[in-house]
Amino acid sequence: MHWYEKLNQYFPIEEMKSKEHMETLLKEKSDIYHKDEGPNHVLMYVELDSFVFIDYLFVSKDARGEGLGRKLLDKMKRKEKPIILEVEPVNYEDTDTEKRLRFYKREGFEHAQRIGYRRRSLATKQINEMEILYWAPNNEPEEVIFEAMKKTYDMIHTYKDQHFYGNSYQPVDEVLTYNEKDNERENILEDL
Template sequence: MNWYEKLNQYFPIEEMKSKEHIELLLKEKQEYKKDEGPNHVLMYIEMDDFVFIDYLFVSKAARGQGLGKKLIDNLKSKGKPIILEVEPVDYDDTDTEKRQRFYEREGFKHARSIGYRRRSLETGKINEMEILYWSPFDEAEESIYEKMRHTYETIHTYKDVQLYGEPYEPAEQVLTFDEEKAPSL
C-alpha cells in the first residue's frame, strides 16, 4: 500500500487533499515535506518560524510503541511552534479521543480563540476542526492564527481551481479569531 492509500484509509474524505494536490505541493513547494517509513506517513510544512502537520499516520501495528512521540519529538527539536488541525472528539469514534489525548500528552494546547470551518469540495459537508499547537516559548494565539491563515492560503488552497474545478472558501470565511477567548500571556 502506498503512502497516499494509507492516508486515505485513515483520514475522512473531508480532510484529504487529492493525491495530485499533495504531489504538486511536494514538487513545487520546498517547504512541503514527506517523512515516510514502513509504519508511518508524516506530511508537514516547515516554514522559517513554524511547522504545520498536515497528516500524521501511524499504522495500527506500530501504535503504542512510541513512534508517534518520536516523530513529534523530531519536529519539536526544530525549536519552532507546531500547529495542526484535529477532529473534535466524537464519542462514537474512539480514534478521535485517542488522537486528542496523544497530542495533549505531547504538550499541545487547544487554540480556543481560533475557529476552523470549511466546506468540503468533495462532499459539500461542513468540516469543523480544532486547532492544536505546541510552542517552545509563550506563543500568542493571535500569532498561531496568522500562521494557520498563511498555511491555509499557501498550502490548503494551492492551485485549488486547477485541481478541484472551483476555489476553496476564502480564509476569512474558514478561519476566525475571537480575541476574547485568547488566553493572556
C-alpha cells in the same frame, strides 16, 4: 502500500487533499512541503522560518503504542518552532478521535480556543469544523498561531485548488476566525 493510500484509508474524505494536490505540493513547494515516510508511518508537514504545520500524521495500527508518534513529534519539536495541526472534535462514536486528542495532550499540545475553523468540503459539500492544536516552545500566543494558520491555508490548503478540484475553497477570512474576547470556546483537551 503507497503513502497516499495509507493516508486516504485513515483520514476522512473531507480532510483529504487529492493525491495530485499533495504530489504537486511535494514537487512545486519542495522547499517547504515535506514527506517523512517509513514502513509504519507517513508524516506530511510544512516548515517555514517561524513555524511547522503538520498536515497529516499517520501511524499504522501495528505500530501504535511503540512510541513512533512521539518520536516523529520529537523530531519536529527539535526545530524549536511552534507546531500547529488540525484535529477533528471528539466524536464519541469514533474512539480514535479521543485517543488522538489524548496523545497530543500528553505531548504538550494546547487547544487554540480563540481560533475557529469552518470550511466547506469540496468533496462532500458539507461544512467541516476542525480544531487547532499547537505546541509553543516559547509560549507563543494564539495570535501567532492564527497568523500561521492563515498562511498555511493560503499557501498549502488552497494551492491550485481550482485546478485540482474544479472549484475553489472559501477565502481564508470565511474559514478561519479569531475571537479576541475572553469568552473562549470550551477547551477540548481539558477533560482528557
